Amino acid sequence: MSTSTKSTFTQHIETELARRAAHYLHERYLVVDYYRIRRRLAYPLPVRSLHIPELPIPDIPLYPWATWMTWELEERVHSLGWAAQLLNDDAAREAVCIDLLNLAQWPQYRQYPNPDLSLGHATRLLATSLQRWKWLPAEIDSSIENALRRILQDSGPLVQERLGAYRDFQQLLAAPDPHLIIGNIPTIGSLGVAMAANAIDAADKSTFNAYLTNAILALFALRENSLSEGVAYDGYVLDFVMDWLAFLPQKDKSTLMDHPQFGRFWDESLLLGAPGNVAQVAEMGDVEARQMPFHISAQAKANAAQPLPERAWYLQRCPLEMLRADALAALHLSADQIVQSPQTPAAGAAHAHCALALRGGWEEDDVAVVIAASNSPMGHIHPDNGAVTIGTRGEWFIATPGYQQYLRNSEREFSTGPASRNTPLINGQTQISKAAQVIELQSENRCHHAEMDLTRCYPEDLQLQQVSRRVQLQENRRIVIEDTIRGAAINDITYFWHAHPDAAWWIEDGRARIYFQHKTLWISSPQIELQENQLQRLRGSRGQLTLQAKVLLPAATESVVRWEFVFEDE
Numbered sequence: 001m002s003t004s005t006k007s008t009f010t011q012h013i014e015t016e017l018a019r020r021a022a023h024y025l026h027e028r029y030l031v032v033d034y035y036r037i038r039r040r041l042a043y044p045l046p047v048r049s050l051h052i053p054e055l056p057i058p059d060i061p062l063y064p065w066a067t068w069m070t071w072e073l074e075e076r077v078h079s080l081g082w083a084a085q086l087l088n089d090d091a092a093r094e095a096v097c098i099d100l101l102n103l104a105q106w107p108q109y110r111q112y113p114n115p116d117l118s119l120g121h122a123t124r125l126l127a128t129s130l131q132r133w134k135w136l137p138a139e140i141d142s143s144i145e146n147a148l149r150r151i152l153q154d155s156g157p158l159v160q161e162r163l164g165a166y167r168d169f170q171q172l173l174a175a176p177d178p179h180l181i182i183g184n185i186p187t188i189g190s191l192g193v194a195m196a197a198n199a200i201d202a203a204d205k206s207t208f209n210a211y212l213t214n215a216i217l218a219l220f221a222l223r224e225n226s227l228s229e230g231v232a233y234d235g236y237v238l239d240f241v242m243d244w245l246a247f248l249p250q251k252d253k254s255t256l257m258d259h260p261q262f263g264r265f266w267d268e269s270l271l272l273g274a275p276g277n278v279a280q281v282a283e284m285g286d287v288e289a290r291q292m293p294f295h296i297s298a299q300a301k302a303n304a305a306q307p308l309p310e311r312a313w314y315l316q317r318c319p320l321e322m323l324r325a326d327a328l329a330a331l332h333l334s335a336d337q338i339v340q341s342p343q344t345p346a347a348g349a350a351h352a353h354c355a356l357a358l359r360g361g362w363e364e365d366d367v368a369v370v371i372a373a374s375n376s377p378m379g380h381i382h383p384d385n386g387a388v389t390i391g392t393r394g395e396w397f398i399a400t401p402g403y404q405q406y407l408r409n410s411e412r413e414f415s416t417g418p419a420s421r422n423t424p425l426i427n428g429q430t431q432i433s434k435a436a437q438v439i440e441l442q443s444e445n446r447c448h449h450a451e452m453d454l455t456r457c458y459p460e461d462l463q464l465q466q467v468s469r470r471v472q473l474q475e476n477r478r479i480v481i482e483d484t485i486r487g488a489a490i491n492d493i494t495y496f497w498h499a500h501p502d503a504a505w506w507i508e509d510g511r512a513r514i515y516f517q518h519k520t521l522w523i524s525s526p527q528i529e530l531q532e533n534q535l536q537r538l539r540g541s542r543g544q545l546t547l548q549a550k551v552l553l554p555a556a557t558e559s560v561v562r563w564e565f566v567f568e569d570e
Contacts, residue, residue, distance in 0.1 A: 359473070507530050
């Protein structure tokens with residue numbers, strides 16, 4: 001691309017950083033949105049300690065307040081710090097120095113008695129600030145170094161206790177429940193500790209680096225057998241991995257970045273994006289496209305270290321307002337490569353590690369279908385194999401609720417209960433196991449299709465012989481979903497189809513339509529005459545309207561239910 005295009009991209013990044021810095025410079029409080037429990041708090045600035053609010057949260061004795069607070073503190077400091085670094089903003093430089101000086105004096109950085117997320121974020125912020133911002137005054141550098149030493153003294157033994165017994169990743173894999181050892185929370189906290197050791201050139205930094213190398217290689221090995229926490233949390237871990245790797249020699253980086261599984265993180269980010277907005281990933285399982293874009297930060301940092309033409313194409317298409325500030329800084333660093341050598345990825349049928357993707361293309365009027373397909377034991381992946389989202393115009397017209405509400409209320413039931421997915425309820429029962437099998441995934445001409453065996457996902461007492469779902473995307477506009485169910489006695493099959501929270505519905509002549517983003521999606525089924533009274537707003541809905549439809553089949557032994565979704569004006 002031309003130099004003018006390059007400078008335009010860089011200018012857009014700088015404009016967005018300037019906007020964020022101006023916002024944070026005018027803030028008197030650090031405003032933290034605890035959206036998973038519907039609370040919002042204003043921490044006085046500067047934040048002088050890891051304050052844990054004593055607000056009562058029903059059924060949750062010790063809510064992870066520090067996680068969301070350090071998310072927001074990190075975003076504030078990164079916005080100000082990179083505005084100072086890249087834009088020479090003196091006011092931002094002064095403000096970030098105050099924030100870092102206070103952060104370095106916190107008495108503690110962990111909320112829990114193990115390497116946790118607040119430890120990871122606070123330590124990463126201190127370590128990377130010391131590493132990258134050479135304009136920090138000597139007084140602040142010294143305070144940060146002292147803080148990192150305290151962190152190593154306090155939390156280093158916890159990492160040693162968790163990972164020190166394994167001399168290599170194979171031994172870690174042989175441990176009971178290895179997936180729990182390398183889950184996102186302890187891994188992110190431990191990566192923070194490793195960054196602290198590297199930032200101050202501690203004598204035991206090689207020991208911590210070896211621990212984390214073993215942990216990530218074990219994670220990669222488990223991912224070969226479909227381990228996942230969904231694109232948001234998988235990318236969350238990779239984001240911390242990339243910042244830790246920035247401290248390591250090239251040969252040590254290559255051990256992980258040249259690993260075949262490293263690219264599977266990239267597949268998740270790319271393949272799960274909506275046509276017209278790649279950053280708007282399908283919110284399938286415990287996924288938050290806007291609140292948790294850490295996976296994009298990871299890809300921006302990976303591209304700076306390992307440029308790829310398709311990744312450059314992807315990053316150039318991510319709306320800057322959806323990215324975190326450290327991602328903007330990484331884009332600024334690799335802006336030349338991003339604008340000069342993008343390459344459009346292929347469309348079609350593909351495995352996105354935790355899901356299957358059928359895609360007619362990447363542009364705004366193209367259509368994509370994402371199908372849940374993971375047998376991972378991790379809690380962020382729900383037992384919803386075969387659930388479908390359908391997207392175009394940068395959004396998901398047919399969707400699933402996304403992140404789970406933590407409070408045990410109707411919203412939690414909506415986001416995790418039987419109605420949260422659009423796979424069939426059989427005799428009123430939903431999936432309880434993650435035991436699906438992908439039978440087919442392929443493209444032929446302009447038809448992309450996938451088929452899954454879901455039989456073992458349902459309770460044994462249903463005595464089902466077969467449950468399969470076949471999904472086709474035809475001609476980039478028509479989606480056909482066919483469910484085949486065989487069993488001893490099938491009495492009824494129930495479906496819940498959620499639309500986007502901002503979508504409008506209409507039902508007439510046995511068909512439904514969703515109108516959204518100036519586009520119409522028609523819905524019909526040969527087995528079900530759709531009626532207005534089937535459209536409901538379920539208790540706990542975040543705005544979504546739901547088409548709830550039931551097929552009655554008294555004591556049938558086999559049924560095939562077919563749904564058609566067609567994007568057409570008429």
